[in-house]
């Protein structure tokens with residue numbers, strides 16, 4: 001049996017990942033392809049509890065190391081419990097964020113360092129790498145405007161502001177320079193035009 005394809009979506013907050021992920025789900029449904037959709041942090045009972053701790057704005061005393069290790073703990077759980085079993089059954093996995101988020105947010109923007117995040121990413125996932133990663137690249141100001149209409153206010157990480165998002169963006173773009181699997185997509189375009197590029201890249205992989 002062929003392994004499923006492992007597809008991840010990345011980018012700063014509000015870059016449009018969920019929108020593209022939903023378009024991809026519709027496309028997979030039209031084609032009768034088997035898939036699951038998961039998100040990080042979260043996607044398991046344990047991971048959702050860790051997510052609540054990580055995003056709770058009352059946890060403003062959380063240290064950078066504690067934050068990094070919590071993201072990795074949630075990732076270890078979802079990789080072993082959900083992602084690897086699905087891929088080995090031939091089911092495609094679409095993931096809203098994966099370890100590139102840790103490299104960009106904790107490694108680069110929080111200055112924990114690429115060596116440390118690379119090491120922990122590898123350990124947490126047992127060296128499971130996405131087949132393709134879509135980095136939706138957008139200016140933080142534009143992403144902020146898109147997010148501002150939403151309910152629920154800002155979470156602990158969003159509260160760090162636009163200069164933080166700019167650092168995260170730099171971190172992602174630096175990563176994309178060394179990782180061939182990362183496809184950088186200009187996310188300041190209509191959703192359909194973005195999706196067209198994503199769809200073409202995925203069918204190139206499946207051909």
Ligand code: Z5A
Pocket residue numbers: 011012013014015016017018019020039040041071097098099100101102103105106146147155157158187188189190191192194
């Ligand atoms: N985090 C981390 O620090 N380290 C890690 O290792 C991991 C995560 C795994 C998770 O938050 C937080 O955890 C996140 C990173 C950190 N930081 N924060 N905050 P989350 O999962 O709750 O949220 P998110 O991942 O940042 O996603 P989001 O804010 O929900 O945004 P999105 O999914 O990228 O965007 P969207 O919901 O598709 O679109 C946003 C709005 O723009 C919406 O109103 C759309 O209708 C609109 N939109 C979408 N596309 C377009 C286009 N093309 N044109 C115009 N408008 C558009």
